[in-house]
Amino acid sequence: MRSLGEAPVEEPLRRQGARAVERGVRVQSVTRAFTGRRASVVALEGMSLRAQPHEVVAVVGPSGCGKSTLLELVCGLQRPDAGRVEADPAVLMPQRDLLLPWLPALDNAALPLRARGTARREARELARPHFVRAGLDGFERSLPHELSGGMRQRVAFVRTLLAGKPVLALDEPFGALDALTRERMQDWLAGALEREPRTVVLVTHDVEEAVLLADRVVVMSSRPGRAVASFEVGGRRPRDRTDSEVVELRRAATQALR
């Protein structure tokens, strides 16, 4: 457990399956402002968010409402100006896949292991099963520019999983994909999270994506961002886009956004 209001404590590296008791994510009335040369911008004000262990919480909001700031706070990349952020160790999956263009796909997926000092060959072996399970079998040696957008995103997601952190902070993971690929990737992610349950904070501007993937959908106001509504989504994933419940929730969340 890490408290970001205080001095940072070095977390011991966690291996998957060997976690201590998890406590999820707790963001309590956080304010975060950025001082520019001309004006200061209040990104978040009085923002609160709770994600129980293994709960998938989607955060939707208009662009510029401080969603990315929220994720960086959860990941410990920023400190709040006021309020508290308490979160299990989190890994960031940025908006762009940010695969290293010189590394073959499997090595890109294995990057978290190498970042912790595992030798290249061993890192590959450890990453391979996850890589294969993501449907990437046969593309181990492909360079990122040789992969399709959806495959690159899957490599990025395997990389995120292999970080071995209990919390995943996903920043519009499918925002850059075309509509068809995005739908397929949403279904795939829903399945992947069923197999590998994690605490997830998923930031998106796509309400349908939020309702399909999350246990709970939190709606944020425009800047300064804070939570204005929260919807529980029942039912097991994967859900169908045309479920009446999904459609109804989508309508309600969209209403709250306006």
Added chain:
Amino acid sequence: MVRARALLAPVLIALALLAAWELYARVGGVEDLILPAPTEVARALWEDRSLLWDNLRVTAGEVLLGLCVAALAGGALAIALHLSSAVRRAVYPLLVASQTVPIVIVAPLLVVWFGYDLAPKLAIVALICFFPIVVTMLDGLAGVDPELHKLMRTLDASRLRILRLVELPAALPSLFSGARIAVAVGVIGAVLAEQAGSSEGLGHLLLQATPQLETARAYAAVVALSAFAVILFTLLTVVERATLPWAHRARDRGEPS
């Protein structure tokens, strides 16, 4: 086929310039000693080929070795400057200032210090190649996407691992760019060094040819030097494309690499 067509314009321009030169040298009544016609230069190239070749090998060796020294030392300094802002603040202004010292003045001094052999030439070529390599490499190291830094930090990567896994590979194309700039100035450096004190090399040959009234030979030496520089430049491009194919893909697509 596209490449051949792309070469057409520069070849035509070069031919036109050579023709104008030839015409002026022959019809304009200029002394051969002052301005030899291109055909004279070509003849010198052929007749003095073994002399030119022997001296080109010496100069080429100095340039290549000096370039390697500069790449190693420049790469190491760029990493040091990149890792420590204190070092950067202290050393970077000195580095820039050092480039304003005229190498023509330094070259004879180095000959006095290091003697007549390879050492002063290496030192001068390396000195002159050092700067473009450090600057481009430093830009390459610092040019890594800040988002990637954030990602690596959430992956608990140490500063040195970020350097090794992300920043150094990302800076390799910049190192090649620096080396390509260094080739051109390095050739000039080698000639200057040889003229400051040497008994061989194309710089020495140039210095000898003029008082011996072998103007065509001097021009031929310049042609050999230029050809060497162009070949080395092209070779670096070819090696880069072969070893870092990703850099060109990313650049062609307009993605940040």
